[in-house]
Amino acid sequence: MAQETSAGGDEVITAAVLVIGDEILSGRTKDRNIGTIAEHLTAIGIVLREVRVVGDVTADIVAAVNELRARYTYVFTTGGIGPTHDDITADSIGAAFGVTVDVDARAVALMEPAYAARGIALTPARLRMARIPAGAALIVNSVSAAPGFQIGNVFVMAGVPDIMKAMLEAATDRLRTGPKVNAVAILVHRAEGEIADLFAAHQRAHPDIAMGSYPSFTDGIYRTELVLRGVDKGRLEQARAELVGLLTDGGFL
């Protein structure tokens, strides 16, 4: 994985998300994990660079995992670690890393008391959820016990949003993080075409601040949200205050 450095000399920690599941590609299930992971990574100082969604196809999962883990500091996968035949993520990750996948005693030890407490038998089907690639560390699942796992720089999590969130929280302590990117927004009640020239000139004057414009049109009212993002809070506030001044002078605020 190529190491990146920010303008300030800090290492930039990058990530990709890989969503695994036919149900997302068919449109039957609407993904809710991408946004959750994106927000979380941004908040802790990891830059999400890419997201992919692939179906329940071993070759597609293996290819995506191997491409993404070579390119980014971390890869977070969601989906495909349940007990049914269509849950092929653990085996696919094992194939990607060239390691065996077997029922893991540590995973069984996490599941046994939780299942016993609920009066549920650890059937062979449920033990599929304890199948972990050799060399992986477990990710605790505080919701329903069956763990996720980390192998190399790849974090394998459930697709059910509540369980994914619990695993993401549990994995966070292990992540190296870089400088946090701060964001500020200015809402303008104009179409973005009206402020585009002013905004482009402002971006040119502040190359270290990333500036984006996000329009919406509801109830007959144009709204444009101008978002400024940067690591240095002082420079970000300076760019924000100047932009408010320019917008005010232009009669847009």
Added chain:
Amino acid sequence: MAQETSAGGDEVITAAVLVIGDEILSGRTKDRNIGTIAEHLTAIGIVLREVRVVGDVTADIVAAVNELRARYTYVFTTGGIGPTHDDITADSIGAAFGVTVDVDARAVALMEPAYAARGIALTPARLRMARIPAGAALIVNSVSAAPGFQIGNVFVMAGVPDIMKAMLEAATDRLRTGPKVNAVAILVHRAEGEIADLFAAHQRAHPDIAMGSYPSFTDGIYRTELVLRGVDKGRLEQARAELVGLLTDGGFL
């Protein structure tokens, strides 16, 4: 693009979606287009095979477009075609195809009457939205006039969900479609671990029907949705009816 054929001998029409935008990767904006496009393509007989999200970075957009358009029948992009400096999709698509990108008279002709009717000037900033790669066909935008475009097998659409939907509808007439994949679902009020063995055996007995299991747990109740998908409605109904019988015999329904 490699041509695929279904078991029934029909050509399989495949697609990828490429979502373009820093705001999705930062988590600030939650994507709502992937699910809409996925549902639409499934309904008309196009198989969505992959989704990617990349940021507002020309090299990343170019690489993704060129990889995906070589691999699938169609590529649908969303985002980055507005009037502001961070809207770099048209130029990136031009770079991917190795063609120039200029203000297009056909696009201006679509925008002029709509802007005149709203009493809005077609400023240089707004004319950025009329910049179209050479050789592209326009995609009409019935919401806000500024068009999307199609070049080769790539359909370039807006990121604002209402506008994206209008463009997707407008583009649909141009799409070749394959056999529609039908889906049926059975809701079981059990954890999926309980029916996993039965379900796996049923999948083995019906290899032409794709079967997936989607669990949820809310208000203390386990629910598992078993989804069967296939082109042939007769065989799908047969597999569904048999599964209902097996679940009933097992005491799960």
